Amino acid sequence: MKHLLFLCALIGTPALSDSPVIEKVTAFGNSNGWRFDVTLSHPDTGWDDYADGWRVLDMDGKELGLRVLAHPHVNEQPFTRSLGNVKIPEGATQVQIEARDLVGGWSGKPIIFDLPK
Numbered sequence: 686m687k688h689l690l691f692l693c694a695l696i697g698t699p700a701l702s703d704s705p706v707i708e709k710v711t712a713f714g715n716s717n718g719w720r721f722d723v724t725l726s727h728p729d730t731g732w733d734d735y736a737d738g739w740r741v742l743d744m745d746g747k748e749l750g751l752r753v754l755a756h757p758h759v760n761e762q763p764f765t766r767s768l769g770n771v772k773i774p775e776g777a778t779q780v781q782i783e784a785r786d787l788v789g790g791w792s793g794k795p796i797i798f799d800l801p802k
Contacts, residue, residue, distance in 0.1 A: 703727065703728050703786075703789075704727075704784065704786060704789055704792040704794065705725045705726065705727035705736040705739070705784035705785065705786050705792065706725065706726045706727065706763075706784075707723060707724070707725060707739070707782055707784055707796050708724040708725065708726050708763045709722075709723070709724040709765070710722070710723050710724075710782055710796070710798045712798070712800060712801060713801060714773070714800070714801075717769070717770050718769065718770040718771050718772045718773070719741075719769075719770075719771040719772075719773050719800075720767060720768070720769040720770075720771070721741055721750070721752075721767065721768050721769075721771060721782070722765055722766075722767045723739050723752070723765065723766060723767075723768075723782060723784075724763050724764065724765040725739065725763060725764060725765075725766075725784055726762050726763035726764075727758075727762070727784075727786055728762075729757040729758050729759045729762070730757070730759065731757050731759060732756075732757060733787070733788075734757075734786065734787055734788045735754070735756070735757035735758065735759075735786060735787055736754055736758070736784060736785070736786045736787075737753065737754050737755075737785060737786060737787045738751060738752060738753045738754050738784070738785050739751075739752050739754075739766075739768075739782060739783065739784040739785070740752070740782070740783055740785075741768070741771050741780050741781070741782060742780060742781040742782075742783060742795060743773075743774060743777060743780060743781070744777070744779055744780070744781065744797075746781070749771050749772060749773065749780065750768050750770075750771035750772075751768075752766055752767075752768040754766060773800065777800065778799065778800055779797050779798060779799055779800060780797075780798050780800065781795035781796065781797055781798070782795055782796050782798050783795035783796075
C-alpha cells in the first residue's frame with residue numbers, strides 16, 4: 686500500500702525543469718533606446734522543454750522589454766540573443782534581467798545589471 690501511495694504521489698507531481706542561467710549581459714544605449722545582448726544556457730531537450738524567453742525589468746519589477754525565443758537551442762549552448770529599442774526610465778542606473786523556460790516559467794531570480802554610463 687505504501688508503494689502505491691508513493692506511485693500515486695509521483696504521478697500527480699509535475700515535471701521539474703532547470704531554470705535558464707543568464708551567463709552574460711551586455712548593453713548599449715542610443716537615441717532609439719537600449720540594446721541588450723543576453724547569453725543564456727539551459728538544458729534544452731527539444732520542443733517540450735527549452736528556454737523560451739528573457740525580459741528586462743526596471744528595479745520595481747515593471748517589464749521594459751521581452752525577447753521571445755521561438756525554438757529550442759539543443760545543440761547551441763550557451764546562446765546569445767538580442768533585443769533593441771528598450772526604453773529605460775531616465776536616471777535609471779540598473780535593470781533586472783530574468784529568463785524563463787517553457788516548463789518552469791519565469792525563474793523568479795532576476796539578475797541585477799548595471800547600465801553602462
